[in-house]
Amino acid sequence: xxxxxxxxxxxxxxxxxxxxxxxxxxxxxxxxxxxxxxxxxxxxxxxxxxxxxxxxxxxxxxxxxxxxxxxxxxxxxxxxxxxxxxxxxxxxxxxxxxxxxxxxxxxxxxxxxxxxxxxxxxxxxxxxxxxxxxxxxxxxxxxxxxxxxxxxxxxxxxxxxxxxxxxxxxxxxxxxxxxxxxxxxxxxxxxxxxxxxxxxxxxxxxxxxxxxxxxxxxxxxxxxxxxxxxxxxxxxxxxxxxxxxxxxxxxxxxxxxxxxxxxxxxxxxxxxxxxxxxxxxxxxxxxxxxxxxxxxxxxxxxxxxxxxxxxxxxxxxxxxxxxxxxxxxxxxxxxxxxxxxxxxxxxxxxxxxxxxxxxxxxxxxxxxxxxxxxxxxxxxxxxxxxxxxxxxxxxxxxxxxxxxxxxxxxxxxxxxxxxxxxxxxxxxxxxxxxxxxxxxxxxxxxxxxxxxxxxxxxxxxxxxxxxxxxxxxxxxxxxxxxxxxxxxxxxxxxxxxxxxxxxxxxxxxxxxxxxxxxxxxxxxxxxxxxxxxxxxxxxxxxxxxxxxxxxxxxxxxxxxxxxxxxxxxxxxxxxxxxxxxxxxxxxxxxxxxxxxxxxxxxxxxxxxxxxxxxxxxxxxxxxxxxxxxxx
Amino acid sequence: xxxxxxxxxxxxxxxxxxxxxxxxxxxxxxxxxxxxxxxxxxxxxxxxxxxxxxxxxxxxxxxxxxxxxxxxxxxxxxxxxxxxxxxxxxxxxxxxxxxxxxxxxxxxxxxxxxxxxxxxxxxxxxxxxxxxxxxxxxxxxxxxxxxxxxxxxxxxxxxxxxxxxxxxxxxxxxxxxxxxxxxxxxxxxxxxxxxxxxxxxxxxxx
Numbered sequence: 031x032x033x034x035x036x037x038x039x040x041x042x043x044x045x046x047x048x049x050x051x052x053x054x055x056x057x058x059x060x061x062x063x064x065x066x067x068x069x070x071x072x073x074x075x076x077x078x079x080x081x082x083x084x085x086x087x088x089x090x091x092x093x094x095x096x097x098x099x100x101x102x103x104x105x106x107x108x109x110x111x112x113x114x115x116x117x118x119x120x121x122x123x124x125x126x127x128x129x130x131x132x133x134x135x136x137x138x139x140x141x142x143x144x145x146x147x148x149x150x151x152x153x154x155x156x157x158x159x160x161x162x163x164x165x166x167x168x169x170x171x172x173x174x175x176x177x178x179x180x181x182x183x184x185x186x187x188x189x190x191x192x193x194x195x196x197x198x199x200x201x202x203x204x205x206x207x208x209x210x211x212x213x214x215x216x217x218x219x220x221x222x223x224x225x226x227x228x229x230x231x232x233x234x235x236x237x238x239x240x241x242x243x244x245x246x247x248x249x250x251x252x253x254x255x256x257x258x259x260x261x262x263x264x265x266x267x268x269x270x271x272x273x274x275x276x277x278x279x280x281x282x283x284x285x286x287x288x289x290x291x292x293x294x295x296x297x298x299x300x301x302x303x304x305x306x307x308x309x310x311x312x313x314x315x316x317x318x319x320x321x322x323x324x325x326x327x328x329x330x331x332x333x334x335x336x337x338x339x340x341x342x343x344x345x346x347x348x349x350x351x352x353x354x355x356x357x358x359x360x361x362x363x364x365x366x367x368x369x370x371x372x373x374x375x376x377x378x379x380x381x382x383x384x385x386x387x388x389x390x391x392x393x394x395x396x397x398x399x400x401x402x403x404x405x406x407x408x409x410x411x412x413x414x415x416x417x418x419x420x421x422x423x424x425x426x427x428x429x430x431x432x433x434x435x436x437x438x439x440x441x442x443x444x445x446x447x448x449x450x451x452x453x454x455x456x457x458x459x460x461x462x463x464x465x466x467x468x469x470x471x472x473x474x475x476x477x478x479x480x481x482x483x484x485x486x487x488x489x490x491x492x493x494x495x496x497x498x499x500x501x502x503x504x505x506x507x508x509x510x511x512x513x514x515x516x517x518x519x520x521x522x523x524x525x526x527x528x529x530x531x532x533x534x535x536x537x538x539x540x541x542x543x544x545x546x547x548x549x550x551x552x553x554x555x556x557x558x559x560x561x562x563x564x565x566x567x568x569x570x571x572x573x574x575x576x577x578x579x580x581x582x583x584x585x586x587x588x589x590x591x592x593x594x595x596x597x598x599x600x601x602x603x604x605x606x607x608x609x610x611x612x613x614x615x616x617x618x619x620x621x622x623x624x625x626x627x628x629x630x631x632x633x634x635x636x637x638x639x640x641x642x643x644x645x646x647x648x649x650x651x652x653x654x655x656x657x658x659x660x661x
Numbered sequence: 662x663x664x665x666x667x668x669x670x671x672x673x674x675x676x677x678x679x680x681x682x683x684x685x686x687x688x689x690x691x692x693x694x695x696x697x698x699x700x701x702x703x704x705x706x707x708x709x710x711x712x713x714x715x716x717x718x719x720x721x722x723x724x725x726x727x728x729x730x731x732x733x734x735x736x737x738x739x740x741x742x743x744x745x746x747x748x749x750x751x752x753x754x755x756x757x758x759x760x761x762x763x764x765x766x767x768x769x770x771x772x773x774x775x776x777x778x779x780x781x782x783x784x785x786x787x788x789x790x791x792x793x794x795x796x797x798x799x800x801x802x803x804x805x806x807x808x809x810x811x812x813x814x815x816x817x818x819x820x821x822x823x824x825x826x827x828x829x830x831x832x833x834x835x836x837x838x839x840x841x842x843x844x845x846x847x848x849x850x851x852x853x854x855x856x857x858x859x860x861x862x863x864x865x866x867x
Binding site: 042044046155179181208211212213214215283286287289290294381382383386399400401402403404408409411412413414415416417418419447450453454455616619620623624625627628629639 | 690706778815
């Protein structure tokens, strides 16, 4: 049995931040969990799913991958209203999708502990923006916790469940990538026995938000805010350490950078630090006292200046004379890099060097760094952007569409591995703002321009946010072709199931929904399913689809090879380039740039360790020079 | 429990880098578990996500005798760089290196997509090796993938590199501790290959 299910406490284990969140929930008596996966939150639901599969007798909670974050939060809200301890997880942009239920769920509250995880991604390692989810605590009025590391994450989850149950309100847990994806020794405690079933107690004057009820509920929310603020003031999560007239107020992983930097600067005894772990409601009295006893305070928080602005407001209100330093208005010259600027910006995550530099500058500390590597000694290095895997069927689909329409058509895309179609030589991504935007924006672009539009969406994203857009397109007589890239799994975030997966393959008892049936059901008149690794027939089918007047859908069906390796392994021979036949057209490399291919003396070669034998390049070669390796 | 042996550096900051899919995260996890068992304070910061699809990945293993560190190694402050791909060794060296840094790298290149498509050039291998040697105090240029292929699976290169790291004198542990950590993560059937990979990696430094 996995260590995360250990029924006793005592020992410490090396856990990823996301695993620590799972253990915290289990120790709190988790009964119900929903999610939509998304980096950096994915290992929370993936761990819950894996534990349940491996040890159903020990992992007794209900768990589901929901179709999107709105659905996940609504499903979870039902369980929490019925009285079960519930966890709902998503990445930061997922909370936008779930924002509608969140705002009014805050009004009705819960009958048991409920924790909602929003995992932020400062610097956008795998996200379309780096919005600051701490705004959602302010927008919804719900309490929020911000762990600095895996150990805190586990403890805060437990505390949040108890607080939520006591106040009958959902509690937000806001993490950042550096907390979700850090590993640390986490001490275990004995898990509570979960309450697995309940009875829904009818209380429409609490749970049915017609205006007359909501007016009362808004006041209820404000009363809860006051109670939560008392916990923020007196509770264990907002603490002052050190003493002196110089102060730092910090939260999240930045607290570690502050601690490391003060060590480096030999300034641990010269600076006092207020660490904010419960970041909403803010401990205003504690902050006021901290400001009153300082001459100068530096606020160290990633992304938006929320603590900083609160400090300024408190200082103004209480007439406190203190210099507050925080974010600069300057725009940094470059993006994600260890060579940070020497000022705090609203853009990108912080790092140890940045925090040390700004601390030293603000308080006049001296610092001598180790000798860096001389940049003169370094040759120019090619970048290493991510790429579609060797044998990825998306590459074949893109190839086929481009053979039909070239670069003239407009190609709205969506969120998944296939977004990498942005990069040359495929270069077939023209518009993307959020999950599902491919389908809906296509109608706008084609109406506005009359240009040919072909958009791409993955199978999981289609169920997440594509259905309503497609209904809209059919109903409003739009004119474009939607290609649904059905690789049988949610590949990007780690192969989670979704409604379209072959449930038998993975031994799940969930129900499969047929994508083609859904598309036809939504009224699309021209629907074809292709096998993208068969290029000739795919090109013919795509040609017909794009010539259709109205909304047409092409379902490109082929398993993700990484996923297939696990659920349906089959060995195909790798390919090689026949030196005798190759005339060096390089269509294979110029058109698809599979990572298994490389150039040697002007001719294409195939790395047989990487090639999985998809045969796409073999079909592209005008000389038929690419052949299977003979045994 | 207080750790028995003094660390090579305090903090001992080891950056493990490579290309998504090479088993970077596994290597950092094995190292972290082994050091934790000996009583050291360990923090591992992982950088992955989108990069799983053939992009550059990096794990930072931070080890102290007492307490815990934040998840990120400061610039120019790595004690050692363990790289599963030579170009990535140099990329990390530029940001985190200094004259005393020790570099261990697999010598097998993996071409980035822009190099495959002919838009960029991969550095000449001899130049790459020379620059790495010049900018570090010790360079171990190791045929980890070749060894892994001899053992039957190129994915073992990460374990070969861990074996080499254990033999470098940088760690307060040896092969048995790494083997025990691997045994927590692999079924017994896969342990023989891992044991051999560790031993062959260590032998590369003999």
